[in-house]
Amino acid sequence: MNKPIKVLIIDDEEPFRKTTKKILEKKGFEILLAESGAQAIEMLQHTPEMAVLDIKMEGMDGHATLNEIKKRSPDLPVILLTGHGGLSSAKEALMQGAFDYLAKPCDIDLLVSKIKEAFTQKIQESLGKEKSVSDIMIPIDEYTLIAPDQTVEEGIRRLKDSFTSKTAQNRLMETGHRSILVTGKDKSIIGLITILDFMNAIMPGYLSAPMSSTADSVRYSPMFWKGMFTRETLALKKIPVSQIMSPAPITIDQDANIMEALYTLIEFKARRLLVISGGTPVGIVREQDLFFEMAQIMSGGR
Numbered sequence: 149m150n151k152p153i154k155v156l157i158i159d160d161e162e163p164f165r166k167t168t169k170k171i172l173e174k175k176g177f178e179i180l181l182a183e184s185g186a187q188a189i190e191m192l193q194h195t196p197e198m199a200v201l202d203i204k205m206e207g208m209d210g211h212a213t214l215n216e217i218k219k220r221s222p223d224l225p226v227i228l229l230t231g232h233g234g235l236s237s238a239k240e241a242l243m244q245g246a247f248d249y250l251a252k253p254c255d256i257d258l259l260v261s262k263i264k265e266a267f268t269q270k271i272q273e274s275l276g277k278e279k280s281v282s283d284i285m286i287p288i289d290e291y292t293l294i295a296p297d298q299t300v301e302e303g304i305r306r307l308k309d310s311f312t313s314k315t316a317q318n319r320l321m322e323t324g325h326r327s328i329l330v331t332g333k334d335k336s337i338i339g340l341i342t343i344l345d346f347m348n349a350i351m352p353g354y355l356s357a358p359m360s361s362t363a364d365s366v367r368y369s370p371m372f373w374k375g376m377f378t379r380e381t382l383a384l385k386k387i388p389v390s391q392i393m394s395p396a397p398i399t400i401d402q403d404a405n406i407m408e409a410l411y412t413l414i415e416f417k418a419r420r421l422l423v424i425s426g427g428t429p430v431g432i433v434r435e436q437d438l439f440f441e442m443a444q445i446m447s448g449g450r
Contacts, residue, residue, distance in 0.1 A: 152178040153267050156196035158188040160205040185213030198263050199226045218245045225266035281409050282402040285423045285431035292328045296390035303389045330393050337429050339393035349392040350380040397422040
């Protein structure tokens, strides 16, 4: 089922607000109400997707309200309602960025069609303004970094902390980094450590070596595995991370389109890319960042 379009009705006449709200809700819209320009500005925090604004209001009139709305939510479509003799005022509002204007009292079916038209145009414009890699990346100063001579024990601690300590961006809290960047003395990125790198590091080499049929059968004995995980983990504690790290991620320019980032991840079977600007690392874009963008586009595009 399609999510209803959220419409903010701004009018200082209470009967008009209530009647319009009742009719539009029956037609499948979600309605927010504001009785003044000041209240309308406050209601922007509820993220309306459309606004219907009366030009003639006491206090902050429609022109002043429209101006403030456009300062705070420049992409919010606004339909103006103008009374008899207000044509010049309505045309002035169009110059301020209003989507369209209707005479008041207006035909409700015409208002509904204008709301849908404005919303559709908004979606089409947003799809045309597809984000670049810099819009969705994790900035390098918010990522977990480690020097190559620091220990695996420290690396595990830092990666574990990245799942809980970062609060600057919601997606960090939701997913963690899942990796650590290894930095050289010149702040360059020389390697990457993932959870899989830690897992591979504690895997004894002889487990993947060819075995005789007799020795191979021993592998399935409970005694063969007993204590191995703990023993191999503890043996790794003081080893420098440079000995277990993977190569640095493939690079992508910060101005690249996010579809190029998706293509690069799939083509090279990678899970993250190092974002650069003028040769300098500025961030990381991960598979989950692209996934969240897909989810946002789908929810916003109905």
